[in-house]
Amino acid sequence: MNDSKSWSFLGRVAFWSVAAVLLFNVLFPFYWAINTSLKSENQLMMTPATFLPLDPVTKRLSVSWGNYAAVFSNKPFLRGALNSVVVAVSVTALSLLFGSFSAFALGKLRFRAKQPILYLILSMTMFPQISVLSGLYAVMRRFEIHAIMGMILTYMLFTLPFTIWVMTTYFKALPDSLLQAASVDGATPFQSFRIILLPLAAPAAATTGILAFIAAWNEYLFALTFTSVEPQARTIPVAIALFAGQVSKQEPFGEVMAASVLVTIPLLVIVVIFQRRIIEGLTSGSVKE
Amino acid sequence: MNRLERRDGRLAWTLLAPSLLIVFMIAIYPLATVFYTSLTDRTFASSASVSFVGLANYGRLLGVAVAPEGAPSGGAKASDALPPGFRSMGEFELLGSRYAVGGTDPKFLSAIGDTVAFSVVSVGLEAVLGMIVALVLVVNFRGRGFMRMSMLIPWAIPTAVSSKMWAWMFSSTRAGIVNVVGQALGLTDGQFPFLVNSSTQLWAMIAIDVWKTTPFMALLLMAGLQMIPRELYEASRVDGCGSLRQFFRITLPLVKPSLAVALIFRTLDALRVFDLFQIIFAQKRYSMASFAYYQLIDSRKMGYSSAASVVIFLVISVFIVLYGRLSGGKDER
Numbered sequence: 001m002n003d004s005k006s007w008s009f010l011g012r013v014a015f016w017s018v019a020a021v022l023l024f025n026v027l028f029p030f031y032w033a034i035n036t037s038l039k040s041e042n043q044l045m046m047t048p049a050t051f052l053p054l055d056p057v058t059k060r061l062s063v064s065w066g067n068y069a070a071v072f073s074n075k076p077f078l079r080g081a082l083n084s085v086v087v088a089v090s091v092t093a094l095s096l097l098f099g100s101f102s103a104f105a106l107g108k109l110r111f112r113a114k115q116p117i118l119y120l121i122l123s124m125t126m127f128p129q130i131s132v133l134s135g136l137y138a139v140m141r142r143f144e145i146h147a148i149m150g151m152i153l154t155y156m157l158f159t160l161p162f163t164i165w166v167m168t169t170y171f172k173a174l175p176d177s178l179l180q181a182a183s184v185d186g187a188t189p190f191q192s193f194r195i196i197l198l199p200l201a202a203p204a205a206a207t208t209g210i211l212a213f214i215a216a217w218n219e220y221l222f223a224l225t226f227t228s229v230e231p232q233a234r235t236i237p238v239a240i241a242l243f244a245g246q247v248s249k250q251e252p253f254g255e256v257m258a259a260s261v262l263v264t265i266p267l268l269v270i271v272v273i274f275q276r277r278i279i280e281g282l283t284s285g286s287v288k289e
Numbered sequence: 290m291n292r293l294e295r296r297d298g299r300l301a302w303t304l305l306a307p308s309l310l311i312v313f314m315i316a317i318y319p320l321a322t323v324f325y326t327s328l329t330d331r332t333f334a335s336s337a338s339v340s341f342v343g344l345a346n347y348g349r350l351l352g353v354a355v356a357p358e359g360a361p362s363g364g365a366k367a368s369d370a371l372p373p374g375f376r377s378m379g380e381f382e383l384l385g386s387r388y389a390v391g392g393t394d395p396k397f398l399s400a401i402g403d404t405v406a407f408s409v410v411s412v413g414l415e416a417v418l419g420m421i422v423a424l425v426l427v428v429n430f431r432g433r434g435f436m437r438m439s440m441l442i443p444w445a446i447p448t449a450v451s452s453k454m455w456a457w458m459f460s461s462t463r464a465g466i467v468n469v470v471g472q473a474l475g476l477t478d479g480q481f482p483f484l485v486n487s488s489t490q491l492w493a494m495i496a497i498d499v500w501k502t503t504p505f506m507a508l509l510l511m512a513g514l515q516m517i518p519r520e521l522y523e524a525s526r527v528d529g530c531g532s533l534r535q536f537f538r539i540t541l542p543l544v545k546p547s548l549a550v551a552l553i554f555r556t557l558d559a560l561r562v563f564d565l566f567q568i569i570f571a572q573k574r575y576s577m578a579s580f581a582y583y584q585l586i587d588s589r590k591m592g593y594s595s596a597a598s599v600v601i602f603l604v605i606s607v608f609i610v611l612y613g614r615l616s617g618g619k620d621e622r
Binding site: 015018019022023025026027029030032033036044045046047048049097098099101102104105106109110111112114117120121124126127128129130131132133134135136137138139141153154156157160161164189190214217218220221224225228236237238240241243253256257260263264267268270271272275278279282283 | 294296297298300301302304305307308309311312314315316318319320321322323326333334421422425428430432434436437438439440441442443445446447448449450451452453454455457458460462463464465466469472479500504505508509511512557560561563564567568577578581582585586591594595598599601602605609
């Protein structure tokens with residue numbers, strides 16, 4: 001099956017059709033979103049829906065950029081983009097900082113209670129967020145934590161355990177002799193962590209960092225709850241879910257799709273650049289151990 | 290214990306301190322308060338006095354009654370047969386007599402049913418389709434890199450965005466592509482309300498979820514497939530094994546550990562589904578999580594919502610234990 005030369009012609013045809021169908025299925029909704037985003041209000045009402053933005057009368061191609069213009073003048077959406085950047089960047093940075101500390105302790109230092117802590121962290125990766133929602137929100141209201149701060153803090157519920165878990169396995173795999181050599185040279189364990197191990201862990205940090213960023217960027221439940229009384233703190237997923245149009249009273253699908261396309265672009269860039277790392281990170285939790 | 294080890298220990302606890310503090314603040318403490326609050330009648334953001342109500346919230350969430358209605362087609366309404374406080378959820382016939390089934394909160398009971406059905410069906414489909422995709426992706430062909438990259442896109446975009454995209458595709462007029470295609474194939478009249486009709490609602494949710502997460506499943510399975518040594522295939526080909534037999538004899542058994550992990554990840558994820566249901570149905574139909582959310586934010590019933598959250602926690606725990614049993618605790622990996 002891995003040797004493409006021995007395939008029969010029929011097998012090859014079957015393979016390529018399956019591959020084509022898969023690719024079509026994966027990409028079609030994006031094509032449809034782009035198509036929709038380039039249609040005017042009237043073109044959206046055309047039935048049956050057209051596969052390209054056509055003029056209702058002449059049936060000629062007629063692209064309208066109005067939806068994008070509307071999105072770019074939509075204050076809540078732009079505000080949401082800024083909030084999302086602030087939240088996702090902060091969550092990623094804090095998770096990496098605290099996560100690498102913990103991972104070094106769990107992966108390279110000898111102390112009691114290591115196993116229970118590892119189990120605690122692992123069990124947290126299976127934790128349903130909804131089960132702490134009311135408790136978290138009550139804490140935030142009582143201490144008057146701003147929604148943005150609240151999101152940064154609580155998103156670590158899912159980014160931190162994953163970061164610790166993956167980086168611990170990574171640190172464990174680094175040879176102990178590195179630390180011993182450093183300690184012979186008079187370095188304290190923390191110094192050798194900072195100067196020797198941390199630079200070596202850069203690939204693992206990049207992988208977990210990207211995944212933490214995407215998870216924080218996409219989070220919806222906490223964001224929706226915590227910003228319910230602070231609309232100015234909404235992030236992009238909430239802004240899109242609650243999208244209010246500039247013109248029409250109905251749900252403005254043209255504008256929603258334009259916003260969706262715009263949100264997808266940065267993720268697309270991340271995926272294109274980091275696809276290897278992302279796949280590595282996604283599978284590192286499942287294959288090892 | 291020597292001096293070095295003690296120094297290690299002190300450093301370890303210092304390094305772990307921030308993470309452990311965060312874990313305590315955002316997981317352990319709130320979880321404890323949720324468990325406690327679920328036993329009270331606390332109202333959210335109000336100064337009303339709170340009293341301890343024991344398991345009353347759970348009783349109301351999960352209360353089920355079955356009552357005989359007498360002879361079939363007796364003309365009596367199902368709800369009349371049920372004790373007060375129970376609302377009818379359906380009827381069934383057994384051994385010639387009719388029974389009415391009711392619950393004290395039918396919405397939550399059906400949220401449990403819907404969420405479990407949604408999870409089982411979509412994860413099952415994702416496993417089968419994911420395996421097919423993974424088998425395609427491990428083959429060395431031109432364009433494989435592009436294909437892998439495309440697979441990541443549905444996974445990477447926010448569920449809020451994909452829910453909106455699909456809601457638009459599922460529109461109930463021929464402005465929605467699904468209805469256009471459905472009519473062209475003669476399957477619908479071009480006006481089918483997929484997201485409103487109660488018999489297609491769940492299937493639509495499943496379709497969206499399968500679209501979004503099959504690629505993720507495929508990538509996990511692909512990682513497992515790549516670890517199978519090629520010599521095994523070569524040896525079995527020498528022995529005259531066909532592709533199908535190879536799949537069942539070699540691929541499936543060897544990819545099983547990866548499959549088990551992928552199934553667990555995805556099932557736990559599906560059981561806590563929120564975004565999809567909340568965005569598409571709001572309060573028209575609930576998942577367990579969106580029910581708990583609306584009880585908290587809309588009805589401000591904090592005690593009741595917390596009890597629902599605890600039930601979700603327990604349902605998910607049951608699935609974890611089930612998987613643990615099924616994958617056989619003996620092969621400790």
